[in-house]
Amino acid sequence: MPKLRLDKLLASQGLGSRKDVQKLIRGGAVAVNGEIERSVERKADPQADVITVEGQPLAYKEYLYLMMNKPAGVVSASNDAKERTVVDLVPQPLRRRGLFPAGRLDRDTTGLLILTDDGDFAHRMLAPKKHVYKLYQAELEGSLPPDAESAFAAGITLNDGTLCLPARLEVVSPFPPVRARVWIREGKFHQVKKMFLSQGCRVTGLKRLQIGGLCLDPALGPGECRELSAQEVASIFH
Numbered sequence: 001m002p003k004l005r006l007d008k009l010l011a012s013q014g015l016g017s018r019k020d021v022q023k024l025i026r027g028g029a030v031a032v033n034g035e036i037e038r039s040v041e042r043k044a045d046p047q048a049d050v051i052t053v054e055g056q057p058l059a060y061k062e063y064l065y066l067m068m069n070k071p072a073g074v075v076s077a078s079n080d081a082k083e084r085t086v087v088d089l090v091p092q093p094l095r096r097r098g099l100f101p102a103g104r105l106d107r108d109t110t111g112l113l114i115l116t117d118d119g120d121f122a123h124r125m126l127a128p129k130k131h132v133y134k135l136y137q138a139e140l141e142g143s144l145p146p147d148a149e150s151a152f153a154a155g156i157t158l159n160d161g162t163l164c165l166p167a168r169l170e171v172v173s174p175f176p177p178v179r180a181r182v183w184i185r186e187g188k189f190h191q192v193k194k195m196f197l198s199q200g201c202r203v204t205g206l207k208r209l210q211i212g213g214l215c216l217d218p219a220l221g222p223g224e225c226r227e228l229s230a231q232e233v234a235s236i237f238h
């Protein structure tokens with residue numbers, strides 16, 4: 001791994017702004033391979049060098065991957081002039097510059113959302129060609145036609161003529177409140193809502209339960225998030 005300036009390296013790990021970490025370094029809180037280092041310009045290899053901050057070893061991570069149980073009423077964005085965003089909900093110890101939601105859920109949609117600072121990963125997870133299926137549970141108003149499952153499997157045509165890729169529909173409860181699960185691998189604007197509208201149903205509640213092989217952790221309350229392990233990140237692509 002290439003060497004990085006100590007201030008840049010520490011700021012990338014969520015230890016504060018460049019100015020904050022420069023203060024830490026100049027104040028003697030940072031050591032490299034056992035020696036206090038007061039130069040913010042000193043370069044270090046975060047994988048080969050032992051870096052400590054206030055005596056605690058730095059567990060360097062190039063990228064961060066968080067799972068959030070998105071609540072209703074917040075927007076899937078990094079920042080917004082008026083609205084509360086999912087990044088605003090991330091607690092300070094898990095904050096990093098460059099964190100963004102990998103894929104959007106509507107303001108009123110809840111459930112599994114991944115936040116990361118790894119753009120390549122987000123692309124792999126979201127690109128329809130990569131075949132990473134996302135599972136949603138929907139509550140519906142109206143009743144589904146008897147051939148809805150085969151219509152989803154063949155590829156729905158939305159009311160505006162847009163063609164969707166084949167998707168899997170499973171009706172969980174055919175009687176009111178009608179509940180269904182749908183697996184899609186693309187993310188057109190309001191896609192699930194529009195797919196059901198094309199079948200004569202209005203979505204009254206939508207929750208994402210799974211992305212690839214990764215399920216929403218039932219221990220996470222609405223608005224809570226936690227870091228993903230390397231195995232969990234890999235499971236998205238299984």
Ligand code: URA
Nearest residue numbers: 106109190191192193
């Ligand atoms: N489809 C929708 O209609 N809304 C979402 O938030 C996600 C998928």
